[in-house]
Amino acid sequence: MVVAALLSAQTGYVLAQDQSDELKRLKQQLQELDQKVRILERSKELEAEAADAKAKTLPTVSIGTGGLSATSGDSNFVMKIRGYVQADSRTFIGDETAKGNDTFGLRRVRPIIEGSVWKDFEYRLMMDFGSGITSGAGNNAFLQDGYMNFHHWDEAQLQVGKMKEPVGLERLQSGRNMLFIERSLPTQLVPNRDVGVQLHGKLWGNTLAYQVGYFNGVEDGGSGDIEVSDDGKDVAARIFAQPFDQTGIEPLKKFGLGVAVTHGIHVGALRNYTTSGQQTWFKWRAGAGTTAAPNVTADGATDRFVPQAWYYWGPFGVFGEYAISSHEVVLTAGAAPGQTSHQTFDNRAWQISASYFLTGEENSFGVVTPKRPFGFGPGSGWGAWEIAARVGQLPVDDAVFRDRDAVAGPDFATDNSAREAREWGVGLNWHLNPNIKASVNYWHTDSKGGSKAKGEVTAQDEEAIFARAQFVF
Numbered sequence: 001m002v003v004a005a006l007l008s009a010q011t012g013y014v015l016a017q018d019q020s021d022e023l024k025r026l027k028q029q030l031q032e033l034d035q036k037v038r039i040l041e042r043s044k045e046l047e048a049e050a051a052d053a054k055a056k057t058l059p060t061v062s063i064g065t066g067g068l069s070a071t072s073g074d075s076n077f078v079m080k081i082r083g084y085v086q087a088d089s090r091t092f093i094g095d096e097t098a099k100g101n102d103t104f105g106l107r108r109v110r111p112i113i114e115g116s117v118w119k120d121f122e123y124r125l126m127m128d129f130g131s132g133i134t135s136g137a138g139n140n141a142f143l144q145d146g147y148m149n150f151h152h153w154d155e156a157q158l159q160v161g162k163m164k165e166p167v168g169l170e171r172l173q174s175g176r177n178m179l180f181i182e183r184s185l186p187t188q189l190v191p192n193r194d195v196g197v198q199l200h201g202k203l204w205g206n207t208l209a210y211q212v213g214y215f216n217g218v219e220d221g222g223s224g225d226i227e228v229s230d231d232g233k234d235v236a237a238r239i240f241a242q243p244f245d246q247t248g249i250e251p252l253k254k255f256g257l258g259v260a261v262t263h264g265i266h267v268g269a270l271r272n273y274t275t276s277g278q279q280t281w282f283k284w285r286a287g288a289g290t291t292a293a294p295n296v297t298a299d300g301a302t303d304r305f306v307p308q309a310w311y312y313w314g315p316f317g318v319f320g321e322y323a324i325s326s327h328e329v330v331l332t333a334g335a336a337p338g339q340t341s342h343q344t345f346d347n348r349a350w351q352i353s354a355s356y357f358l359t360g361e362e363n364s365f366g367v368v369t370p371k372r373p374f375g376f377g378p379g380s381g382w383g384a385w386e387i388a389a390r391v392g393q394l395p396v397d398d399a400v401f402r403d404r405d406a407v408a409g410p411d412f413a414t415d416n417s418a419r420e421a422r423e424w425g426v427g428l429n430w431h432l433n434p435n436i437k438a439s440v441n442y443w444h445t446d447s448k449g450g451s452k453a454k455g456e457v458t459a460q461d462e463e464a465i466f467a468r469a470q471f472v473f
Contacts, residue, residue, distance in 0.1 A: 090278075347396050384430070389424075419448050
């Protein structure tokens with residue numbers, strides 16, 4: 001009995017000892033496995049960190065409705081390549097109207113390169129190779145935009161280079177977003193693109209936008225890269241408010257109004273005025289400075305005053321502006337001393353444009369995106385359909401026509417120039433998708449006080465149908 005008990009106790013001790021040793025081995029193995037797991041996890045973390053660091057140094061390239069875009073891994077450098085092409089047709093109606101040449105043409109062909117370097121320094125280059133583009137002494141045609149913009153704060157940005165002067169509302173709208181195929185009459189009284197420096201920004205979101213610039217100065221409707229006529233410069237300023245933008249009053253959030261002004265000294269040629277069909281209805285005299293061929297040029301202060309407004313709510317939109325362009329000019333009637341005449345003229349123009357989306361899209365002064373782009377696959381539709389109408393008028397200062405009004409001296413305008421142009425038009429825009437748009441316009445323009453000679457633009461109404469296919473990439 002005693003021996004049996006001793007043997008049983010000895011066996012239990014041995015088994016307990018073996019179990020203890022086994023547990024120690026298992027614990028050691030678990031510790032070793034845990035250490036290996038920790039090492040593997042840390043290795044994966046290091047690999048992920050290395051991959052993230054590497055990714056930050058690799059650029060990303062994408063392509064979509066906004067064109068081709070390349071961005072550096074740290075987002076310090078961005079470059080976008082895009083542009084648009086507008087293929088037009090122009091058809092004049094009837095034998096009793098002023099008729100230009102029926103034609104097809106490329107109205108705008110504009111490649112665009114834009115982006116930013118070191119985040120805050122934005123740039124934009126836009127050329128134009130459209131029909132009839134030729135360069136003049138001011139190198140004013142091929143290069144449309146070429147500027148740098150320092151943009152660290154939305155509230156205060158500094159732009160330097162060639163850009164649109166901040167004056168006309170419709171002129172400031174991008175050519176790709178125009179409601180009609182041709183711009184309105186007031187746009188002919190405001191500057192287009194000019195070289196200079198501009199401080200601009202937005203305050204309280206979109207509640208208040210401002211621009212103040214110092215430019216070479218260009219004539220009405222003109223553009224320039226370099227000053228070739230005088231040493232004078234133009235100051236241009238614009239303020240535009242959307243007072244309800246940050247409120248909850250939906251019907252008024254897209255109501256905006258503003259005013260723009262310019263002042264400068266101009267010397268040199270003046271621009272003539274044309275119809276929507278690009279036919280000239282008013283010409284300043286441009287002779288050799290002799291008694292038989294007097295010549296009219298800018299010679300002094302040029303001032304502009306342009307109140308403007310827009311309103312958009314749902315599918316409806318309307319915008320308009322009124323422009324006053326005041327010029328000091330000189331008429332040289334001969335080479336002898338005293339054979340000149342100085343005068344200040346105030347030419348004025350106004351226009352109102354309205355549109356409505358039959359397919360219910362949100363109307364806008366900028367880009368419009370169809371709810372259901374045109375196509376034949378699932379989710380496709382018929383694009384966005386927009387109807388539009390515009391009316392406008394440009395009366396020339398009566399004092400320009402002093403000879404016709406029995407005032408001593410020749411007119412400052414050519415004999416076949418009209419005193420006034422009035423236009424109205426309707427249009428249909430089909431936005432197939434964000435990149436393709438088709439438009440058709442009917443225009444009626446009549447003038448007052450022009451030549452009675454047969455075939456003169458100023459003696460006839462102008463009726464025309466314009467069509468456009470626009471491709472944006």
